[in-house]
Amino acid sequence: MSDDIKGKEKSLITRRKFLAGLTAGAAASALPAGEAGAYAFEELFRQHYKRLDADDLKDILAKLEEELSFKYGKEVHAKATPPMDNTVFGYALDLSRCIGCRRCVYACVKENNLSRDPQIQWIKVLEFQKGNNKWQGLEHSNRYYEPEQVPEKGRFYVPVQCQQCKKPACVKVCPVQATWQEPDGIVVVDYNWCIGCRFCMAACPYGARSFTWGKPSIPKEEFNPEIHYLGNRPQYKGVVGKCTFCIQRSRAGRYTACVEACPVGARKFGNLMDPNSEIRYVLENMKVFRLKEELDTNPKFFYFFSMGTGVKS
Amino acid sequence: MAIDAINGIIRTVVTGSKEYKAWVGFLTLLALVGIAFVFRQIDQGLIATNMRDDVSWGWYIANFTFLVGVAAAAVVLVIPYYIYDFKPIGEIVLIGEIMAVAAVSMCLMFIVLDMGSAERFWHLIPMIGIFNFPQSILTWDVVVLNMYLVLNLSLVIYALSKTYAGKSYKTKLIMPFIFFSVPAAISIHTVTAFLYLGAPSRPFWNTAVLAPRFIASAFCSGPAFMLIIFQIIRKTTKLKIEDAALHKMAEIVTWCMAVNLFLLGSEVFKEMYSATAHIEPFNYLWNGLRGHNQLVPWIWTAVIVNSIAFLILIVPSIRKNFFMLNIACTFIFIGVYIEKGMGLIFPGFAPSTLGDIYDYMPNSMELWISLGVWAIGLLIFTVGAKICIAIKTGEIGHADPSAHH
Numbered sequence: 110m111s112d113d114i115k116g117k118e119k120s121l122i123t124r125r126k127f128l129a130g131l132t133a134g135a136a137a138s139a140l141p142a143g144e145a146g147a148y149a150f151e152e153l154f155r156q157h158y159k160r161l162d163a164d165d166l167k168d169i170l171a172k173l174e175e176e177l178s179f180k181y182g183k184e185v186h187a188k189a190t191p192p193m194d195n196t197v198f199g200y201a202l203d204l205s206r207c208i209g210c211r212r213c214v215y216a217c218v219k220e221n222n223l224s225r226d227p228q229i230q231w232i233k234v235l236e237f238q239k240g241n242n243k244w245q246g247l248e249h250s251n252r253y254y255e256p257e258q259v260p261e262k263g264r265f266y267v268p269v270q271c272q273q274c275k276k277p278a279c280v281k282v283c284p285v286q287a288t289w290q291e292p293d294g295i296v297v298v299d300y301n302w303c304i305g306c307r308f309c310m311a312a313c314p315y316g317a318r319s320f321t322w323g324k325p326s327i328p329k330e331e332f333n334p335e336i337h338y339l340g341n342r343p344q345y346k347g348v349v350g351k352c353t354f355c356i357q358r359s360r361a362g363r364y365t366a367c368v369e370a371c372p373v374g375a376r377k378f379g380n381l382m383d384p385n386s387e388i389r390y391v392l393e394n395m396k397v398f399r400l401k402e403e404l405d406t407n408p409k410f411f412y413f414f415s416m417g418t419g420v421k422s
Numbered sequence: 423m424a425i426d427a428i429n430g431i432i433r434t435v436v437t438g439s440k441e442y443k444a445w446v447g448f449l450t451l452l453a454l455v456g457i458a459f460v461f462r463q464i465d466q467g468l469i470a471t472n473m474r475d476d477v478s479w480g481w482y483i484a485n486f487t488f489l490v491g492v493a494a495a496a497v498v499l500v501i502p503y504y505i506y507d508f509k510p511i512g513e514i515v516l517i518g519e520i521m522a523v524a525a526v527s528m529c530l531m532f533i534v535l536d537m538g539s540a541e542r543f544w545h546l547i548p549m550i551g552i553f554n555f556p557q558s559i560l561t562w563d564v565v566v567l568n569m570y571l572v573l574n575l576s577l578v579i580y581a582l583s584k585t586y587a588g589k590s591y592k593t594k595l596i597m598p599f600i601f602f603s604v605p606a607a608i609s610i611h612t613v614t615a616f617l618y619l620g621a622p623s624r625p626f627w628n629t630a631v632l633a634p635r636f637i638a639s640a641f642c643s644g645p646a647f648m649l650i651i652f653q654i655i656r657k658t659t660k661l662k663i664e665d666a667a668l669h670k671m672a673e674i675v676t677w678c679m680a681v682n683l684f685l686l687g688s689e690v691f692k693e694m695y696s697a698t699a700h701i702e703p704f705n706y707l708w709n710g711l712r713g714h715n716q717l718v719p720w721i722w723t724a725v726i727v728n729s730i731a732f733l734i735l736i737v738p739s740i741r742k743n744f745f746m747l748n749i750a751c752t753f754i755f756i757g758v759y760i761e762k763g764m765g766l767i768f769p770g771f772a773p774s775t776l777g778d779i780y781d782y783m784p785n786s787m788e789l790w791i792s793l794g795v796w797a798i799g800l801l802i803f804t805v806g807a808k809i810c811i812a813i814k815t816g817e818i819g820h821a822d823p824s825a826h827h
Contacts, residue, residue, distance in 0.1 A: 282559065282621075322467055
């Protein structure tokens with residue numbers, strides 16, 4: 110990045126601070142056109158995440174904090190926490206416990222600042238009829254079940270989100286390397302580098318990727334101010350996003366929002382490299398399987414039944 | 423001389439018959455309407471289309487796929503003329519190459535229109551951006567399409583400037599490039615097929631027969647379109663196009679359609695006889711699936727018109743009747759457009775990887791924008807062909823119209 114652009118960026122931040130102080134709580138649209146223009150200009154020529162040096166990243170995060178604090182009227186903390194050593198995250202989901210309540214879906218939407226309109230959800234809960242032998246290929250799922258109460262008799266539920274594949278088909282096809290796998294196994298997207306071609310969505314076998322078809326909207330009062338550059342910062346119109354195992358939480362040693370929200374404890378998460386972790390316990394003591402194993406994408410997202418078939422859940 | 427040439431070209435483009443002016447005016451109007459809708463799409467984003475997460479590619483990519491085939495079909499003229507020295511095609515080979523230029527231009531427009539963040543196109547430029555080559559097949563497509571565009575444009579400009587000066591353009595300098603244009607044409611359509619068939623997530627596309635089927639149907643639809651255009655050209659201009667040239671093209675179309683139908687049959691057999699869970703998108707297209715059957719009438723129309731066209735073409739005495747030939751060509755164009763557009767792209771996404779069926783059909787905005795792209799492509803072709811004919815017939819420049827170049 111040239112010094113010229115950096116200079117512009119710094120002056121933009123100070124002016125923005127000044128403005129934010131003056132008109133705290135005012136709508137972002139009240140910004141003078143010139144300010145918004147300078148911001149758009151910097152974004153248009155911003156380099157790929159991996160090519161940003163520490164100073165660039167610091168500036169960008171500071172600017173993001175200013176921008177979002179102003180827009181959502183609360184103090185935003187933007188981070189780009191790097192992966193931890195000796196850590197590869199894994200996930201396991203107990204299908205015998207899941208009741209299909211979708212609390213994980215809504216917790217994810219809130220935690221990750223996903224657009225409400227157009228509606229974006231990174232977790233999809235599929236409903237299946239018991240006894241239907243076509244459930245593992247997912248062909249006969251129903252995503253739009255609306256009963257008065259869950260779980261319904263004769264049904265079971267399979268929540269699906271990014272499977273964090275070890276051999277991710279989405280990463281291979283991206284023409285600009287806007288998506289890649291981090292050392293801790295999380296597949297991330299640089300929302301400022303994605304060109305919106307949606308090849309990754311065609312390639313993903315799990316429907317895990319969502320495109321921001323229109324201008325995203327997030328209610329101010331529900332905005333989560335703790336954000337990560339590769340995770341839950343608000344996305345832009347025309348880019349692809351996906352589950353990052355709540356990178357803003359997991360890299361800070363916390364559970365993902367879906368794990369915390371699950372009322373029946375069906376969701377297990379942890380470090381695959383740590384022999385004492387809960388996830389390792391599940392892998393070593395349960396009979397686990399993964400979705401669409403015949404495609405050899407090698408997910409780090411496992412499913413299992415803690416209670417035998419025939420046991421009422 | 424350069425100024426004379428430019429004057430001559432401008433005069434050629436702006437003057438013409440009433441029909442020519444009406445045609446150009448009509449295309450310009452369509453292009454302007456399309457551009458007006460593009461502004462709406464830029465403003466609202468791709469949410470203004472009917473595409474959604476479950477069907478994330480739609481009408482634009484369908485048109486793109488079809489047009490790559492039209493572009494590749496220029497080799498149907500290049501091979502007989504340059505390689506087998508079949509002289510009657512010499513008069514029209516340049517027009518085929520101009521068609522390729524127009525078709526690739528349309529392809530590139532459709533791709534840009536489909537990008538969610540097209541202003542970031544520079545991310546694709548090697549060194550400045552990141553070009554994920556050779557990993558991403560999309561980068562291969564960027565390479566071969568642009569190469570093919572430059573190659574054809576250069577060949578046309580070279581040949582026309584030589585003809586303008588009254589010289590032959592079949593020179594030692596140009597022949598390596600001509601030979602290279604043959605595998606280049608095959609490559610653009612092969613790579614485009616690889617975009618789809620390389621995705622194990624989409625069983626409907628994940629079949630090796632897709633690439634040869636693409637080539638076979640391309641060598642039907644492109645020449646079918648050109649056969650009609652050439653008849654219009656020889657009626658409305660002084661360019662002499664022999665029946666022999668058209669008959670040769672019709673013969674090539676016949677055998678390509680035979681191969682296309684054969685490959686389709688192989689595909690149908692494999693899906694229906696093995697009858698695995700992967701038959702679902704196939705059923706969605708051909709029979710309807712769980713009450714979703716919007717594509718069924720389209721695909722049956724396509725296969726019926728293609729078969730009728732084949733029956734017309736297979737009998738030499740019938741296909742030499744221009745009325746019957748034109749019916750066959752129209753049928754083939756419609757049949758392949760359906761088969762390779764909506765018949766290929768939409769079922770790739772239905773049911774989705776999680777089993778949902780979203781019945782995608784383009785909305786009016788997508789149709790108007792696509793019509794606008796077609797209008798711009800046809801404008802490029804019309805103007806290019808008019809200049810080409812004016813030079814070849816000696817209206818401008820120093821060509822000897824009676825000689826085969």
